[in-house]
Amino acid sequence: MRHRHLSTLTLALGIAVLLDVLRVWLPSVITLFGRAAETPAELLGAFALGWFLLALAAPTLVRRVGAAPVGLVAAGVLAVARLALTAQPGGPAQLWLACAGLFAGLVWLAAIAASVPRPVAGLALGLAGNAVGHALLGTEDLVWRGGVLAWSLSALLVLAFLVASAAVRRERAGARERGDAARTAAPATDAADGDAGRRVPTPGRRAWLLCGPTLLLAGQVALAPALWSAAAGTGSPDFPGLVRPGNGALPGALAVLLFLAAASFRAPARVARVLWPLALLAGSVLFVTGLLVPAYLLTAAGLGGCLALTDTTDDGPAAADGRGAAEPRAAATDERGADGGRAAVLGMLVFAVATVAYYAAYDLGYPNGWAPVATAVLVALVAATAPLRPGPTPSGAASAGPALPATVRVAALAGLTALAGLAAALHVPPAQARATTTPAAVRVAAYNIRMGFGLDGRLDVDAVARELRGADVVLLSEVDRGWWLNGGHDTLALVAGRLGMPYVFAPAADPVWGDAVLSRFPMRSGQTRRLTAHGAPTGAQALGVTLDLGGRELAVVATHLQPPPGRDPVEQAGEVAAFAGRYANGRPLVLGGDLNTEPDDPAFAEFTRSGLVDALAAARPLRTSPADDPRTQIDHVFVSPGLTATEVRAPRTEASDHLPVTLTVTLP
Structure with missing residues (x-):
């Protein structure tokens, strides 16, 4: 040569x-x-x-x-x-x-x-x-x-x-x-x-x-x-x-x-x-x-x-x-x-x-x-x-x-x-599921995955997937689909591939960072709404997805509120609650994600004021952050009246800096 x-x-x-x-x-x-x-x-x-x-x-x-x-x-x-x-x-x-x-x-x-x-x-x-x-x-x-x-x-x-x-x-x-x-x-x-x-x-x-x-x-x-x-x-x-x-x-x-x-x-x-x-x-x-x-x-x-x-x-x-x-x-x-x-x-x-x-x-x-x-x-x-x-x-x-x-x-x-x-x-994404008979209950998980990086700084997609395995519907926050600062990984595709679940992604901060919904049920329609920043440096959005539960529909909304420095994200909470109500339009609704607010804060009250029910209430205090020493309750799930939440857990793991929240939602 x-x-x-x-x-x-x-x-x-x-x-x-x-x-x-x-x-x-x-x-x-x-x-x-x-x-x-x-x-x-x-x-x-x-x-x-x-x-x-x-x-x-x-x-x-x-x-x-x-x-x-x-x-x-x-x-x-x-x-x-x-x-x-x-x-x-x-x-x-x-x-x-x-x-x-x-x-x-x-x-x-x-x-x-x-x-x-x-x-x-x-x-x-x-x-x-x-x-x-x-x-x-x-x-x-x-x-x-x-x-x-x-x-x-x-x-x-x-x-x-x-x-x-x-x-x-x-x-x-x-x-x-x-x-x-x-x-x-x-x-x-x-x-x-x-x-x-x-x-x-x-x-x-x-x-x-x-x-x-x-x-x-x-x-x-x-x-x-x-x-x-x-x-x-x-x-x-x-x-x-x-x-x-x-x-x-x-x-x-x-x-x-x-x-x-x-x-x-x-x-x-x-x-x-x-x-x-x-x-x-x-x-x-x-x-x-x-x-x-x-x-x-x-x-x-x-x-x-x-x-x-x-x-x-x-x-x-x-x-x-x-x-x-x-x-x-x-x-x-x-x-x-x-x-x-x-x-x-x-x-x-x-x-x-x-x-x-x-x-x-x-x-x-x-x-x-x-x-x-x-x-x-x-x-x-x-x-x-x-x-x-x-x-x-x-x-x-x-x-x-x-x-x-x-x-x-x-x-x-x-x-x-x-x-x-x-x-x-x-690396073909999982295909949409086919319609089945109406289930009596739906297993839901909400998780801020921090782009797939655990507290040890390691990209461990297997650890993230282990915490979500068994869920029918997954609401993810801090989803990365190519941030060069994080190494250029498509974390969403990696997690979805391990779970065998199709997904919908909505950008928030920029085109490749945001929130996602994964589902074992067919996803029939979707809508996104960008939230007003109100002084927050990082963008936020609300993602609505409609699931087909064998003839019945379930509306799901995933979001990640971004509070302005030193403030509660009360304005964004009101925007998401209003969006969720319009999107559900009378259908059963599940809303969740990293909301960056605690149960006694004004932003939390915006969701209950809109008629939603705190699905995690029976298990509180349910602290989810930081993962190695949970002190705050900032990851939440709300449901519409008539839905019943049981088996609420926040399993301990260091696959992210948050703990996941899992629950079973029984349909009326």
């Missing part, structure tokens, strides 16, 4: 490993360091950004020690941290292992950026490969899955990365020895003349600067399998949020195809300068507005095309000292290579700032749609101002030509696209 092809493979594998670590590090910062919003948002943001600021020293280390040794050591630490996370998921060890892996990954990026002239092919393959692998796993990372399969695949990925990294170092060492021997054999004057006239290849700083922003836009929008899945649940105008099996198969595979095709094969330069930046900007805006399918398709094409526009080298003649003598070739290469490392680390700092800025809005309260749009603007500007043609390749230098042959690029594109389609086919 040629040196430049081996470097491309190493970069792709390293990006895949780094993304695996990021998918653990991001939620660990929130659930473990953040302690379920107990840590001030400012301190949490400073902790997250601190690791990226610390990595700004990595290019200096690379320049002084050398890219090869620094890169190999950093690759080893990154690989060890990745495997250690599989061995130790959850708890403080998970947080610090992920931090070590992240920092090692940033140092490795700085090192490899100092020696890879054109990184676009490696970045594109790494991003697409990791996304397809994530899709094949149903968006549940190998780190969280455990078992023989997880260990085998994790070890295979890490081993391939380390072998490729070591092979690259051997290739570079051999090339350096051959170059030294050639210069020693040549006459001194000829060598001096040759060095003075040669151009030193510099890693394309533009492409490396876009590494971080590209990771953000790919993970949050373009190459986010959870988003592909969430976008499949568009339902119909009279029933929004109902997932229809198979809706996400073609668009998800198409996103991979568009991204790789645009990144691998150049469009005419003058057309590409306009087409790809506009597509990227349009996709980011559509994501903010909630039009998910066109958002990720346009973002995928635009992101890949913008990367292709930066696929050049910033070559220039070897620098000269003050006396006019040519700078030694090795020194020039180290210094100019360090520029690539600095660009890569600065790009990752942009990734961190944009990620923190987007999600901190849900604690601090400000419009956050500008964060992905501003990131897209940055990528578009850097791409649109890139040189039209790649720089020339100096004799004896690393090639600045195409990183991979056309046949390899076509094979990679076709293979990854096919695997993305296979992933969608393997």
Whole structure:
């Protein structure tokens, strides 16, 4: 394998490993360091950004020690941290292992950026490969899955990365020895003349600067399998949020195809300068507005095309000292290579700032749609101002030509696209149930699942599903369908798959975070209502679903009230109670969720004032939060008069920061 092809493979594998670590590090910062919003948002943001600021020293280390040794050591630490996370998921060890892996990954990026002239092919393959692998796993990372399969695949990925990294170092060492021997054999004057006239290849700083922003836009929008899945649940105008099996198969595979095709094969330069930046900007805006399918398709094409526009080298003649003598070739290469490392680390700092800025809005309260749009603007500007043609390749230098042959690029594109389609086919949502005879009672569960993360910071979908198993109707709060900050998982699809229950989803904070209803009975219609914020930083909604109980109908409303800082959510409670009454329209009604109010508070009284009955009254006090030391009663279920609630429980578990509430509702 040629040196430049081996470097491309190493970069792709390293990006895949780094993304695996990021998918653990991001939620660990929130659930473990953040302690379920107990840590001030400012301190949490400073902790997250601190690791990226610390990595700004990595290019200096690379320049002084050398890219090869620094890169190999950093690759080893990154690989060890990745495997250690599989061995130790959850708890403080998970947080610090992920931090070590992240920092090692940033140092490795700085090192490899100092020696890879054109990184676009490696970045594109790494991003697409990791996304397809994530899709094949149903968006549940190998780190969280455990078992023989997880260990085998994790070890295979890490081993391939380390072998490729070591092979690259051997290739570079051999090339350096051959170059030294050639210069020693040549006459001194000829060598001096040759060095003075040669151009030193510099890693394309533009492409490396876009590494971080590209990771953000790919993970949050373009190459986010959870988003592909969430976008499949568009339902119909009279029933929004109902997932229809198979809706996400073609668009998800198409996103991979568009991204790789645009990144691998150049469009005419003058057309590409306009087409790809506009597509990227349009996709980011559509994501903010909630039009998910066109958002990720346009973002995928635009992101890949913008990367292709930066696929050049910033070559220039070897620098000269003050006396006019040519700078030694090795020194020039180290210094100019360090520029690539600095660009890569600065790009990752942009990734961190944009990620923190987007999600901190849900604690601090400000419009956050500008964060992905501003990131897209940055990528578009850097791409649109890139040189039209790649720089020339100096004799004896690393090639600045195409990183991979056309046949390899076509094979990679076709293979990854096919695997993305296979992933969608393997993870089809449960189908709607058929109508049965009218049951005498319905088992109901209401649970704030905290995006599937337990108190130990571990994504444990099995633990969540265990608490809900046996329920006929499930009302879920804090449902995540692709938040990049939580690792980009479709938690709803994972839980529903384990329970074998179809579901309806309603967005609240943004298009992929909200509430859901799962049911073993056929779901005939649905309606959502966005709640007024009243000063709360996080959005809220009410989701109504009509169930067919074998000829009778039951109206179900799921919600998660978001109180303004220091206040009771009394206004939102009134809005939900009014919505539920209109939606039920005389039918039996069950309403529940995380209401963030206690039985003696004014918001609670809004529900009883509307005529609803506290279904948990006989079991009170029924404290549900925090899960490890329940002190507050903020998770509730109300029913319409005539329904009887029995077997009320709040089983102890640490699968979330709340306890689930389960009960049996007897129909009149």
